[in-house]
Amino acid sequence: MNYTLREICTITGGTLVGDGDTRITGVASLEGARQGDITFVKGEEFIEKALKTRASALVVHREIKEFKSAPSLRSRAGLGGQIVVKDPFLAFVKILEVFSQERGKRHRGIHPPTLVAKTATIGREVSIGAYSVIEEGAVIGDRATLYPMVYIGHNTKVGEDTLIYPMVSIREEVSIGKRVIIHSGTTIGGDGFGYLQVEGRHVKIPQVGTIEIGDDVEIGCNVTIARATLDKTVIARGVKIDNHSHIAHNVIIGEDTMLIAYAKIAGGAVIGKNVMIAEDVGITDHATIGDNCVIGGGSNVYKSLPPGSVVWGSPAKPIMEEKRLQVLLRKLPKMWETLKRFGNLR
Amino acid sequence: MNYTLREICTITGGTLVGDGDTRITGVASLEGARQGDITFVKGEEFIEKALKTRASALVVHREIKEFKSAPSLRSRAGLGGQIVVKDPFLAFVKILEVFSQERGKRHRGIHPPTLVAKTATIGREVSIGAYSVIEEGAVIGDRATLYPMVYIGHNTKVGEDTLIYPMVSIREEVSIGKRVIIHSGTTIGGDGFGYLQVEGRHVKIPQVGTIEIGDDVEIGCNVTIARATLDKTVIARGVKIDNHSHIAHNVIIGEDTMLIAYAKIAGGAVIGKNVMIAEDVGITDHATIGDNCVIGGGSNVYKSLPPGSVVWGSPAKPIMEEKRLQVLLRKLPKMWETLKRFGNLR
């Protein structure tokens, strides 16, 4: 990264205060910033912290004039300039986007030691990393980026501008949308876990369905998404799935729903739009979770929830009930002692 | 997939009703089926749903004559014929087996960009995918299928007809049975987690034992099975392990036991035959779980269980006790209010 502050100001659409020629070579937090870094000030309550930063530039909601009135601060900070914008964090995220796109750029083209089947269709300006395998009938959309060691199964489709990191396995007949991001260690299209009990043994039910993943989905590291037994497992547009999550066969997840780490969604569950599922939540098979539900961390949801439910606990309960129970639980010793005086309790 | 209904009827051993020349090109559920698909009717209660299917053929427990008496239904459904059998789901699973075997067929032989060590022994009709590595002394049984990017360590044995999906790593000296299925992202033979505390530091105990996996085992995606510290970690015949599970060093799991997703089996635990372990269950180190136990979802088992135990909760309790406690827990506010009237409680 190597920009002038003036160039960066253009990205944000903000107002430049100070020296536009200041060289910006990195991004950091207020505390972590060093010479050459740009950082941001979230609001008035961070001004004091900002006066101590060693960053070369700030994105801020108002000009910090305190630097001028205290030259000792100014020189200590080595501050070159400020970019004044309405929403400093949003503007900073725009800078991060430019920075990360530049850093993440990969050679276009298919890197020589790669196995692309003859009947695979590869779009324009695609990048495929070393030791990747694209099986027969697969389709890779324009401008898609596959890092090294990615496996794309028979007839699987990867949409335009999709980004797949190293060591992702996507089995046959799966459909992945546009602008999807899939992180390392994730496996998509493994068999659902389904058996028939026949004379005391578990007989495998072949899992011949598929998976459909919508546009703008992001899937973290070491996530598993199982193919459907029949028909489809569906992850709709804009869903975000964090590390170590498990989406079982025939699950349907609605648009813009968010699943924090270790989401455990059992077979056939149907989850609405814009649901927020906190970390380490289990949802039982075939449950229906309505739109806009919020499910607290560590919850186990054993039955369906109407839209807009806010639940917590194991089993999940309305959040106010769960909070009340947690308070009362800690009063159990008092309750016990009191009862012993009345009853014949041991 | 492209069969006549007559051919499919032969697979099931059922009775054909209707047009045996109907082309069958896919399988689906009653709701998901389209022209060309075959589906199944689980029982009398699904007849009404069946009348609305768009499938071209049905596997069913009795002939559905309603199609004839209602020609409008018939034409709407485009139904070509029915296969009448005693157990429609079991017959349908047989069809799925044929369908999935055909779809999963891979070229026999070792695909050129593969590294097979000179001292490795490769059976007949084996299929090894691109960028796989078979180390010195490894043995791959007849008709085994290794997808691309599979790692087989020194002296590891893979049994006949075993199927290993992409991005599976099996380290040295491990023994895998016949007809085993191992899904993507799974790692077998990593070191057990064992340290000695010496002067405030953790000194690694080298993990030099191995792993023995029996015939007909299936292991899901992103599962970890640790090698023993000494001796063996054992997974007996017929065990089924779901995604994200963790089998620690020196664990022994008996025949036909089933572990749903996120089973966390700590070091040295001994689990009997035909145990059913629901999702997200923890079993403490060195616990002994008797044959035929059933452990409810989300349980933590902190001590050994006699055969046939049915437990739930954290810590795990007899299931009826846990259910009673969950009911009473929700009465805590009432209990508290009542007690406040008697005692001097806050």
Added chain:
Amino acid sequence: MNYTLREICTITGGTLVGDGDTRITGVASLEGARQGDITFVKGEEFIEKALKTRASALVVHREIKEFKSAPSLRSRAGLGGQIVVKDPFLAFVKILEVFSQERGKRHRGIHPPTLVAKTATIGREVSIGAYSVIEEGAVIGDRATLYPMVYIGHNTKVGEDTLIYPMVSIREEVSIGKRVIIHSGTTIGGDGFGYLQVEGRHVKIPQVGTIEIGDDVEIGCNVTIARATLDKTVIARGVKIDNHSHIAHNVIIGEDTMLIAYAKIAGGAVIGKNVMIAEDVGITDHATIGDNCVIGGGSNVYKSLPPGSVVWGSPAKPIMEEKRLQVLLRKLPKMWETLKRFGNLR
């Protein structure tokens, strides 16, 4: 493995009793040992078990003379000799170290089918396995061992003597210390899970920070360590992380801290030195956990803990309180029955 007992005795610094020419070809537990194996006796309470072992040699805290006085035992055991040391287990671990180093030895050099970028720096006596990729600017320290199918991203540094098993992905700009061990299926440097809510959609916050992993860290299988949003995620010297754990963006973990399987450390949490985190523990974002804390299995820690805290439960409480609550919980039915007699309860 093929040593004389005399050679092995030298490793331990113990006293040899019996036949120093006894051939030792393996290591095992007392119960698992067979002819040719050496095993160990943990203390006086294992002497009886030791008399029944089939091992060829023992590491023991005192000479077991009972073998002499009972020739039938002696011949049954086939025992060749004993090594007498003060701490048999510690001495045995030294033997395991020699044994495992010998078994784990890999060819030095870069194995032909490997992709090493021109600007990567490869140290002396490095071993890089087949189908590994080392990107531009990466640095691999002297004597480091990379198994096959390892991905090292741009500018990532791997320290001296570090050992990386197959199918590990380490993305760009990460720094890994010396003598680190990383097991299969682990992904380091995936993006942290961070989004801005803009007009009802989740806009990705680019994750441009990095990760610093200290010396002597060991990381199990299928672990994920996320890169920082800004600045660094830090794993200090000597930390040990078990399988399936998740270290989110900007987490800091102090020296010698231990995380058992499925540790779930949320974004920005700061964990002290020498903390013991048992299996399946969740720690909330931005919590501070003091040095020397102990957190029981299955706990969820929703707030910061002062140094030396010993907690358990969900939410985590002082361990004695949690144990008391668990006892009282099982008395809820009695409490309910008693209260019903007094109050007007249903």
